[in-house]
Amino acid sequence: MAELNLFDDELNRRLATLTEQGLRRELRRVDSPQGPRIETGGKTHRNFSSNDYLGIANHPALKEAAIRALEKFGAGAGASRLICGSLAPFHELEETLAGFKKTEAALTFATGYAAALGTITALAGKDDILILDKLVHASIVDAAKLSGAKLRVFDHNDPGDLEKILIWAQAKIAQQEPAAGQVIIVTEAIFSMDGDAAPLRELVTLKNKYGAWLMVDEAHATGLYGADGRGLANELGVGNQIEIQMGTLGKALGASGGYICGSRGLIDFLTNRARSFIFSTAPVPAAAAAATAGIQLAQSPEGEARRKILRQRVKKLRSELRMATGEIDGAIIPIIIGDEAKAVAAAATLRAESIFIPAIRYPTVARGQARLRVTLTAAHSEDDVAELVRALTDLKTT
Numbered sequence: 001m002a003e004l005n006l007f008d009d010e011l012n013r014r015l016a017t018l019t020e021q022g023l024r025r026e027l028r029r030v031d032s033p034q035g036p037r038i039e040t041g042g043k044t045h046r047n048f049s050s051n052d053y054l055g056i057a058n059h060p061a062l063k064e065a066a067i068r069a070l071e072k073f074g075a076g077a078g079a080s081r082l083i084c085g086s087l088a089p090f091h092e093l094e095e096t097l098a099g100f101k102k103t104e105a106a107l108t109f110a111t112g113y114a115a116a117l118g119t120i121t122a123l124a125g126k127d128d129i130l131i132l133d134k135l136v137h138a139s140i141v142d143a144a145k146l147s148g149a150k151l152r153v154f155d156h157n158d159p160g161d162l163e164k165i166l167i168w169a170q171a172k173i174a175q176q177e178p179a180a181g182q183v184i185i186v187t188e189a190i191f192s193m194d195g196d197a198a199p200l201r202e203l204v205t206l207k208n209k210y211g212a213w214l215m216v217d218e219a220h221a222t223g224l225y226g227a228d229g230r231g232l233a234n235e236l237g238v239g240n241q242i243e244i245q246m247g248t249l250g251k252a253l254g255a256s257g258g259y260i261c262g263s264r265g266l267i268d269f270l271t272n273r274a275r276s277f278i279f280s281t282a283p284v285p286a287a288a289a290a291a292t293a294g295i296q297l298a299q300s301p302e303g304e305a306r307r308k309i310l311r312q313r314v315k316k317l318r319s320e321l322r323m324a325t326g327e328i329d330g331a332i333i334p335i336i337i338g339d340e341a342k343a344v345a346a347a348a349t350l351r352a353e354s355i356f357i358p359a360i361r362y363p364t365v366a367r368g369q370a371r372l373r374v375t376l377t378a379a380h381s382e383d384d385v386a387e388l389v390r391a392l393t394d395l396k397t398t
């Protein structure tokens with residue numbers, strides 16, 4: 001018992017330090033479906049923190065697909081997919097994904113984190129070199145470290161800095177005995193904390209020039225850009241030149257899970273070597289069925305109408321906040337505050353006014369870069385945007 005008390009004492013000391021630094025987090029129970037309004041703490045809040053960009057997580061089509069799968073296939077898959085858990089909804093989802101992304105094949109994972117972890121550690125080892133954009137998602141950083149590959153980081157969205165590292169990497173591999181190893185560049189399409197877009201055309205040019213592979217995480221782009229929402233790579237016309245297309249099913253597509261799209265060889269290799277796929281019980285079949293419905297909805301006239309509404313809402317908010325607009329304006333709009341404690345206080349002030357935007361702090365973003373990460377969805381009304389502008393304006397003047 002004394003040892004357990006010492007254990008808890010140490011954890012409480014560490015938690016106190018996090019509290020002092022403005023970095024302690026807590027779970028907030030939500031008693032409603034995802035939507036432009038959520039119920040939390042017994043109160044209704046306008047929700048500007050969800051990645052449900054098309055506003056379809058609670059859509060009847062997705063719920064009906066999930067219910068049908070639940071009734072036919074049950075609540076759980078029973079085993080990993082390489083044992084006996086490879087149920088029909090997973091195969092239907094992967095066929096739909098491959099068609100959606102215009103690739104030969106696809107493989108789904110329980111989460112986007114598992115997709116990154118399994119793919120990078122399967123493809124890269126001690127003889128290889130991974131080159132990451134400075135602001136890629138934590139799952140990619142963790143996977144890169146776990147792979148054992150040589151790791152380098154290029155300045156955010158800076159093709160010039162990337163080329164310098166590619167020249168070094170090419171020379172480094174040539175020096176190995178025997179000369180072996182692969183260079184893999186990893187970036188996001190739309191970055192999750194800043195909402196800016198990667199220069200994918202320039203990255204494709206560089207990876208071709210230096211014989212590298214390119215992995216692009218389209219988590220925050222799939223469903224929003226390109227023909228029928230196929231993603232930023234499709235919109236920029238380089239989808240067929242990217243070796244590894246990664247993404248999630250739990251954001252604009254309204255369900256849950258992660259995916260990798262690419263060649264048949266890539267998918268067959270990951271099926272055999274991606275440990276987060278091999279050694280995980282398959283996700284619930286209802287989630288796969290809902291994701292398939294989400295992809296179908298994204299490609300429908302309703303999906304296009306929702307993208308149009310979302311673009312209008314984003315344009316309106318940026319205009320009202322006097323924020324610069326660019327060629328690619330995502331639904332993620334960061335309000336940089338800087339100090340962690342001030343960001344927490346700002347989020348609390350907004351919650352008191354029934355607006356839900358949690359503070360984003362280290363380690364999700366760099367120290368001193370704490371922010372309110374505003375996300376808009378197609379389900380937000382013009383009145384929602386007007387109320388958000390009012391609250392943010394009041395926040396700046398207090």
